[in-house]
Amino acid sequence: IGASILPVAPDVPLSQHDLLVNARGEPQLANELKKEIASADQVDLIVAFVRWYGVRLIVEELEEALGRGAEVRLLTTTYTGSTERKALDQLAELGVKIRVSYDTAVTRLHAKAWLFHRKTGFSTAYVGSSNITRSAMLDGREWNLRVSKAASPALFDKVATAFDANWASVDFEPYDPGRDADRLDAALGRGRGDDTSDALSGLTLTPWPYQQEILDAVEASRSVQGSHRNLVVAPTGTGKTVVAALDYRRVREQRGGKLSLLFIAHREQILDQSRRTFREALLDGSFGEKLVGGQRPTDGTHVFASIQSLHSLGTAQLDPAAFDMVIVDEFHHAEAATYRAVLDHLEPQVLLALTATPERADGLDIRKWTDGRTAFDMRLWHALDRQLLAPFQYFGVADETAAIDQAWAGGRYQDRKLGELYTGNDIRAALILKNVKRIVAEARSMKALGFCATVEHAQFMAERFTSAGLPAVALSGEDPQSVRQEQIRRLRSGELVAIFTRDIFNEGVDIPDVDTVLLLRPTESATVFLQQIGRGLRRHPDKDVCTVLDFVANYRKEFRFDLRLRALTGIPRRNLVEAAEEGFPYLPTGSHLSLDRQSREWIIEHLKQSVKTNARALRQELSLISQTQEERPTLRTFVAEAGIELEDVGKAGGWAALQRAAEFDVAPPGPEEERLQKGVRRLLHLDDVERIDTLFDHLRSGSLPTGERERRLLWMALVTLWAGKAAPDSLEEAWAGLRSCPALVDELLETLPILRDRISHVSHPLPDVDVPLEIGATYARDEVLAAFGELRPGRYFSHQAGPWWHEPTQTDVLFITLRKTEKDYSPETMYRDFAISPELFHWESQNKTAIASTAGQRYLNQRTNGARVLLAVREEKLDPWGATMPYVLLGPANYVSHQGERPIAITWRLRRPIPAEVFERFKVAAA
Template sequence: MEETNIKNYLTTTVLNNFIDKEQYLPEGNLSANLIFNQNARNNVYRVMKMKLATCQSFTFAVAFITHDGLSQFLTVLADLKKAGIKGRILTSTYLYFNKPEAFRSLMKIDNVEVRIFNERDENGNVLPFHAKGYVFDYGEYHSVVIGSSNLTSNALLKNYEWNLNVNSLENAEITEQIRLQIEDEWNKSIPLTQEWLDLYKIKYNNNNFEQNNPIVEEKDQLNKQIEPNKMQAAALAELDSFRKDGKDKALIISATGTGKTYLGAFDVRKYQPKRFLFVVHREQILEKAMHAFHRVIGGDISEYGIYSGNRQDGLDAKYVFATVQTLSREDNLHKFRPDEFDYILYDEAHHLAAAQHQRVFNYFQPRFCLGMTATPERMDDYNIFQLFDYQIAYEIRLEDALKAQLLCPFHYYGVEDYVYQNELIGDKSSLKRLVSEKRVDYIIQQTEYYGYSGDVLHGLIFCSSVEEAKTLAKIMTAKGYPSRCLSGEDSPETRAQVAKELEDGKIKYILTVDIFNEGVDIPCINQVVFLRTTQSSIVFIQQLGRGLRKYSAKSYLTVIDFIGNYANNYLIPVALSGDKTHNKDNVRDNVDLDPIVDVSVINFTQVAKEQIYRSIKNKNMTNLLELRKEFQLEKMRLGHTPSMYELQRDSIDSQVIADKFKNYVKFLADMKQDVPDFSDYELKVLTFLTFVLVNGKRKHELLLLEALLEKGKLLEAEYQKIIADNNCYFDSHVEKSIDQILTLAFYERNSLPNKDSFGGRSLIKHDNGEYQFDRQLAGVLKGDFLAFFEDVVKTGLLRSQQYDSDRLFTIGKRYSRTDACRILNWDKIVPGLNIGGYKFDEDHQNCAIFVTYDKHDGASLNYPDRFISQSVLNMYSKVKRNLDSKDIKLFADKNYDLHLFIQKSDDDQASFIYLGTCSGMRESFKPHSMKVIKGNQTKTESVVSMNLKLDTPVDLDTYYMLTKIKY
């Protein structure tokens, strides 16, 4: 923005903010505003991150800093360092709140100068420093955030905080006051050095200051009464209900670290079995499990026994804890009667596919059998669900467990791997490159930079091969990071010994490939490092889970994922979000938004993000092999062929089915399932329902079809009541549009798609104030076809819950050009080429505007569309336009509703994000000349640029994604 524009924007903004918001409408993004955490999309963290990522320099004056608060911005600060942007932080020792680890972390940020407040009173005592101010320099202007938020995780994400954001030119009074005050305090402060930190550690320890820490290690609570947590209480109620219904089996699916062992103990205590058996596949789990049960159930410890290769005291115990390896041997197994135990619990139940487990499972006949697992989905197609009669008593996945605060929060950092001679580590990198000294130095540098919670490092590194793990362990040990490698070759005793060395702080890292995926419990782990491509989202979550157990000496887990040039990078956002939809837009959005779950935050450096975007772009996420795998998992889970509704609810997005297969019959056939023999007309009707309506972006047609399926006929008044009851917008234009869609009049014979591809006949008859099905359709609505018809309608209504039903479009959701034509109530479908960048419909006095923000090189028209602010987009018209052109005048016509849709680049294909309604700012309209490339010829055409003012400012995540990140 030019300086004159900045002055004009600020002048209007001040008048709007402090005089009259109706009379003065600000154009730029410079309004004063309140920042608070209850605004989930524009909370303190997101605003600060956005400002930091786009500034030219910054100064923070903040009393309290925690490592977990600072760590939220480490990837942004790393990107700023690459761009040569520096900053300053002034903080304090007030109340000894700031732990030494916070200062230790600050010292590792090369592009930030840190000083300690040191102004003293007449007696020489340091004055209390309680400031909370953040100043961002944008060259042309300054942005200041002042309020209640310290640089702590809770202040940034959870606490009820008030912060005022104001913007001004450098010579403004408010900016001058803040700048002079900060400079005065800065000049009186002292630099943060290692010598100062060493002295501070002594003072800190002498003051014996400890922050309240909600993360509690289970072993610290040994003398306290154990009570079920929220998840356990709900699961126990479900198990009790199962048994009352006569069910003798159940499966509990619960994320690692959420207390499955204690849950089992609580249920056994309630059941009061005459004899109980606990079966597990690893001996080292038995001792801890047995003592957990004893804590909950009580009684004489002699009633508890272990039956394993090393101990046989469980033969006559009431509560037997056995390894499957020992129990499955024929001579050992037959030491017990088949009905010996009236309650059996299988821990890590997904291992029941193994022959040893099957031998045990099939031999015993308990009155009740419980299976517990964090990952029931197996990659070998074995159906664990079937073993438990598809009876899932309770399920809690990673995101739910984090929200319920059952797990330790984590800070995930996706950083680019080592680059050598402009080549990023990738799928084909040799062992020599993977273990080169420079790469090891780079790994250590990143692990030091992103750090860990607590005073002692307890790290776990996952490598791509055993050879890499062994070599890296030796090199890292030589560089001052004592490390051990563990592989499948190591005995259980060796693994236990090395784990103990990590817990005791004798080593810093354990390096492995995949033996730590499950069954390993080292709560002290405070840093998990991934040095390999993600092959499976299941394995990714298993390995992440190694560090998510709560522990008194850590408040969060640091996760550092070194992202190289890997084809499977798309699996990272899939794993972190738990997304099973196979919808590229969803996966891409999960990267764009840097998701937050409670105080767990996911961040990527810009280069790492670009690697993931590239992987998503190149990956066919709807290839038959991947879809069949997902489909089979759902089929195993349900115990029957899933309906489209069930897939939409739990996994594959129906939009994917619509786009790739057109209808669910074709999808099932390609999944190698038996399908009914439908007529050509029936298939075309199902294609129409799936291709047009199942996306749920307008639920009106679906509600009408649902009502007709139930009643056969429907009066207009009855339908309008249904519309009102569902809080749907409705007027005469909508009513006509619904008729146009369901009679197929919207789809002309020369359109694409056309009415013939949808059966050629109307689906409904609407006359004399009454709706009913078309005669031919009514005649076939029975049997299998009726079931498929109902399934599509039900699926579309389920998917419609993603959208606001009381308005045309939902801000932030994605739409195609065809979606816009239908939802704007246009009389017919308009091909995308005819819409171009925008299309006015005079009958309905609306316009759909489609903007691709980053055009590919070589585009015939490279419009320089750009955001001036979160509220203003500068856009260019179609060619051969001037200020007197009809459509240019319509942009300033207040009688027209302008709807703005935008996509980052052509990689988004047909998908555009809806940003809301806008209006043309007439005084901004300017004529221009633009070069147009057609074949080998280039000619100059006239265009008009204009500013569009959005009625709803673009949320920060979307704005940052569109304006900052290139992919």
């Protein structure tokens, strides 16, 4: 009597793993979930769909849990419109905290998981295939893995961390039935394909993380590089118009709320859609007038104009300085006569150019209007990871049917000679047809583009495909535009299965239906290779994947196959051999790369010869490049031509040493060059404009500064250059040692401008303390200490790891490594540190820190005691080149909450969000 009624335990003990499949004679998922809920102190669930018949199976258990003080959090989506508002409203009424992703464009959430947190430590999770639907929880053929924290604490923590990251993500927004019901209904309708209203939503338009990366890069181009004419290259479907609208909003705010605008596109439909996006961004339903057809603006301050109407209007009637900001959509048309006349005439303060395809078949460079620069170019693998493009399945097929060495001349394979080898080669045509039929699911239904060596080769392939029952044609630059459009129409309608060409589809031709790409000639240029692959990567409702068949020969060692693989996968040159040997296990989401046995052997052997970045290989490459140029290559030219990074040069001994090895005229080594060269390599992380400019200016002049801030900035560089024991005792001595190595001074003078151009986001001065550090910039540990003036003669610093307290400024600097390995960290120091969101960070103190300790009290009372907390974070201990990885200074943070002690788990709120590009890197590292 009076004894509490204990909840019924799950059939699977809390300390064990298991697999639930809803099979007869085994526990149903619904019943196990009920029992798990009954003993949980917190329930977290993430599912794509929530339906009423699934919710009602567990509603009583959830109500009981909430009644006793448990917290329940739900993440879900509006994808395909499958979620039911009634189900969410019922859960919200109970007290469940709900966050919804309203994105219906792509499947952003495949994850399904339940987490049951228990203060006893016996937490559990279910990870698998089940949404909250009746069939998934009772009788559907579902697989759900039950994970026990007691059995695998690291695995459970990884699931919990992933949930927390999604909960804090901007992708998911809090749901309140009283406020958000109409918005949810509209999003569910869009997910089902229903029509929705054209009225403004009234909601603040915010960027996706990848859009914020673009905005950051454009801002850096303006603020750091001083370029106000910027080109953005990103795939169709990225939301470039949203980026343009948000960029306009930002620039207008920076300029006090007034900014005239001209938005140029080539179709009225694009103008209408773009104007609506700007109205959403500005919360102004009357923003913008159109200049198109017979419509003329009355005010003329914010104009959305078709290029045809602008051209008809004539430049004589258009004041060159009439518009503060000009935005041009589909900028790859810029070299067309209509665009060129307008762009040459206009003189805006700000130009923003948008395109998915910057390359043109005529070879003209559209970047002449953007200072020769591209502010942002979304890499293929980033777009694939974000599901902005259709995933690819690449198949490398060995081709031994032609003696292609006969086609090598002048340092490359000659198209004409290749065409002679391929045209009429029935054995090769049969090999291609055999593999198309073997690999493509339904060859008769495919929509393929085949890239050939010559026009005659394209015609031959079209004939052979047609003879094999696969209707195909060949197109060339000689064909009229009307003929090209008709054949493209036939391909899209299914009358044709393939179009073969030499070059006309390298440029920005938009055929989203293309689902197969046939690479029938060696293409060394990574740019051309990506253009060809890209023709099949446009998303389309009827396309799950783009199939790429690459017929690979045993190429000469001079042929740079590595450039293609790097462009396709994002794998650095130095890691390609290992990736190929392991079968390319880490590719963008949904993509696959497969090589048959023979092509795999050829490619691995070829990569072993071509991807070396040691001193000997780079010296040979430098010699070859210098033979093809009239002037001696600069460091910038060499890095670009060789397809390498500055870090590769540093690891190979440095630029000065490479030039000497190639017998260039370089100053002889100074007395400290060998030691300082390693320091130059360690300086390659510099991305703080003030540091770069200060070091550059004083290296060029040879003088030392007298001001304290500038002296500290130089000390920050010199402690990295002279790192280790027996270092100079003074700034003057360290500076003199560097100046005694003129070749290294010249190397730094070439290196620093390249580092400046690599900066992709704007950093900000550290507030409230006179220390030359920038929020968002990158620093080695010793550089941070030097910035605070902590200098020790002879051997600069003694601090090695973890938090560092600076008494004079009342500052804690928390040095944090996200990805810890057993090799470098003991079990006691494998702290769970991760970015929850761009604003929130989870950090664990040292395991000896108790709440009552001096440090513990300083952390927990940070908001009231005047102490300053700075977070400095890196992904891992070593960078990909084997050097110590520096830290990104995330800047000041305020205490939010904590749990436990020894260690204390603290959530900090950053005063400035983590830059989008950095946050994406940190998410990957923490995972």
